[in-house]
Amino acid sequence: MSSETTRANVHTAAEGVAYWQANLNLVKLCLVIWALASFGFGILLRPLVSGIKIGGTDLGFWFAQQGSILVFLVLIFFYAWRMNALDRQYNVDEK
Amino acid sequence: MDQTILNYIVVGLSFALYFGIAIYARAGSTGEFYVAGGGVPPVMNGMATAADWMSAASFISMAGLIATVGYNNSTYLMGWTGGYVLLAMLLAPYLRKFGKFTVPEFIGDRFYSQTARVVAVVCLIVISVTYVIGQMTGVGVTFARFLETDATTGLFIGSGVVFFYAVLGGMKGITYTQVAQYVVLITAYTIPAIFISLNLTGNPVPPLGLFSEHTASGQPLLMQLDQLVTDLGFSAYTSQSGSLLNMTLFTMSLMIGTAGLPHVIIRFFTVPKVSDARWSAGWALVFIALLYLVAPAVGAMARLNVIDTIYRGPISTVESALPYEERPQWIKNWEQTGLITFEDKNGDGRIQYYNDKNAAFNETAQTYGWAGNELTVNNDILVLANPEIANLPGWVVALVAAGGLAAALSTAAGLLLAIASAISHDLIKSVINPRISESGELLAARISMAGAIALATYLGLNPPGFAAQTVALAFGLAAASIFPVLMMGIFSKRVNSTGAIAGMLAGLIITVGYVFTYLGMFFLPGTNLLPNDAANWLFGISPASFGTVGAIVNFAVAYVVSNATEAPPKHIQDLVESVRIPRGAGAATGH
Structure with missing residues (x-):
């Protein structure tokens, strides 16, 4: 474990900071969408989108019972795909 | 063939599997017992996580909860799935990189404090024990209805099955059985739903059926349902009522509570790599979503089916209400369990089912000659009764029995492993006897597991009267204590030992205090300080939603206290650096 930790520390400190910052930016973007799909359209912003009808009810109901879950799914896979690419880009991926 | 015999055959086959x-899958080392040797592929771990997470509550109760109030209970759907986004981005990959066996171990190491570790163990045990009670009673109920044994015998059989594979195989045995249990439970859940959806809408995909046209009435299914329930004095299925703030905070509590549940987090310690932990969270949600997208359809369609069974014409005419003597077989079956009850209040021999708590509607009801609601249907039976309501063949009924048991047993096993590993690894190995040998610790882990099963069986046989209420407390505790401290441990280098302990205790105490204020000290009836209703809640926040507030208090206290005290030592800051970077993750170890 210790020798591998050293290998990870070979990168410049600046590179490590940049990798972490890229992760934080990605997490922030995903969490904004996460909140918008559930707390937003599913609950608080439901009146705003109530004009859009779907299957005998409004878009907010769809988001609350179906749309939010589908958005969560896409978000997690998007995050995993982007992060695994960032790992390689910053040379911190697992060998 | 007799239905009970068929049930025995299908349930027996699932147990044999x-x-x-x-x-x-016997465990030969502590690594295999705690984290299945660390070599579980991400898709398989996702499937095991789905079974681990989806409990008797998800399988049996959730569709019923949604059916009763419709839109308002979407909180469960969003809350119990949204937590996986937090888990995937804020916790799982970093904790996998840390590479140890238990959740309290990370808290103890990151905050360089045995006190922090012990506080975390206490939180974990309270959360997991509370949760396991519900699984055990679920096993008892399923046995009682489908296998015609009494609940006590059923509970002993269930405990025996878990004992066999959990004590023998630890996490390794649990992982592979959970994969099998997932297959059983998802098949059992979706088959009846497909037939019901096909029957009502012509669409075989239940989530699509929910938003399709109701064949019999020619209008959208949800519109038809809204109309029927409002005609019976209930509030519209798709409408929102109550406090929006409370709904938001409750959803958030379920989300961060989910992400903070130790038995779910430890599943991510079993995959080979950090990148696998990320994929695995996605796969877990895929398998969970298969049930969670079907559940709201099952809820709405079951509600529609129940009303259609009872009223065969316009509800205002006397003849349309179903005569009690002509009630279908499934009502008779469930009456025997006491979960459906009928009382002929107006003595007309017919069933009237409506909302008699709606004062305005009661006047209309009187003009129909109704004297109160006569049929009480327990929420929990909707899923279990579904195949009978839809007239599906006997083997589907038997499959649902096996599915309910799979959901309860898989979650119980995951919880018991979290409890056992906290006792043998975080208390015995770390605090009581650090010099214990590998084989000694494995034996200690097996004995802890056996002890945890005995305790769970005892509590399942003698469920405390407050079992239902304590589930809210379990989520509140996970949200207010474990989630914030894990997140700060990863995302802040500044939060120190004093701050983390102060934060955990503050979040814990304020949440428990709020819950006890309304539900009674240790849930003892009559010891509550304030009546438990919306008018008395602080800003209209229900005790079940308070975990979010507890989490905010935890974050705030930890931040303030840490900044007023010394920064963590250099090696701890290096530890934080190292969990943030995937490279260098080996298999999980106990050292």
Whole structure:
């Protein structure tokens, strides 16, 4: 474990900071969408989108019972795909 | 063939499968017992996580909860899935990189404090024990209805099955049985739903059926349902009522509570790599979503089916209400369990089902000659009764029985492993006897597991009267204590030992205090300080939603206290750096 930790520390400190910052930016973007799909359209912003009808009810109901879950799914896979690419880009991926 | 015999055959086959897996997947080391040797592929771990997470509550109760109030209970759907986004981005990959066996171990190491570790163990045990009670009673109820044994015998059989594969195989045995249990439970859940959806809408995909046209009435299914329930004095299925703030905070509590549940987090310690932990969270949600997208359809369609069974014409005419003597077989079956009850209040021999708590509607009801609601249907039976309501063949009924048991047993096993590993690894190995040998610790882990099963069986047989209320407390505790401290441990280098302990205790105490204020000290009836209703709640926040507030208090206290005290030592800051970077993750170890 210790020798591998050293290998990870070979990168410049600046590179490590940049990798972490890229992760934080990605997490922030995903969490904004996460909140918008559930707390937003599913609950608080439901009146705003109530004009859009779907299957005998409004878009907010769809988001609350179906749309939010589908958005969560896409978000997690998007995050995993982007992060695994960032790992390689910053040379911190697992060998 | 007799239905009970068929139930025995299908349930017996599923148990035989679990036993077979247990013998194949015995644990030979602590690494295998705690984290299945660390070599579980991400898709398989996702499937095991889905079974681990989806409990008797998800399988049996959730569709019923949604059916009763419709839109308002979407909180469960969003809350119990949204937590996986937090888990995937804020916790799982970093904790996997840390590479140890238990959740309290990370808290103890990151905050360089045995006190922090012990506080975390206490939180974990309270959360997991509370949760396991519900699984055990679920096993008892399923046995009582489908296998015509009494609940006590059913509970002993269930405990025996878990004992066999959990004590023998630890996490390794549990992982492979959970994969099998997932297959059983998802098949059992979706088959009846497909037939019901096909029957009502012509669309075989239930989530699409929910938003399709109701064949019999020619209008959208949800519109038809809204109309029927409002005609019976209930509030519209798709409408929102109550406090929006409370709904938001409750959803958030379920989300961060989910992400903070130790038995779910430890599943991510079993995959080979950090990148696998990320994929695995996605796969877990895929398998969970298969049930969670079907559940709201099952809820709405079951509600529609129940009303259509009772009223065969316009509800205002006397003849349309179903005569009690002509009630279908499924109502008779469930009456025997006491979960459906009928009382002929107006003495007309017919069933009237409506909302008699709606004062305005009661006047209309009187003009129909109704004297109160006569049929009480327990929420929990909707899923279990679904195949009978839809007139599906006997083997589907038997499959649902096996599915309910799979959901309860898989979650119980995951919880019991979290409890056992906290006792043998975080208390015995770390605090009581650090010099214990590998084989000694494995034996200690097996004994802890057996003890945890005995305790769970005892509590399942003598459920405390407050079992339902304590589930809210379990989520509140996970949200207010474990989630914030894990997140700060990863995302802040500044939060120190004093701050983390102060934060955990503050979040814990304020949440428990709020819950006890309304539900009674240790849930003892009559010891509550304020009546438990919306008018008395602080800003209209229900005790079940308070975990979010507890989490905010935890974050705030930890931040303030840490900044007023010394920064963590250099090696701890290096530890934080190292969990943030995937490279260098080996298999999980106990050292």
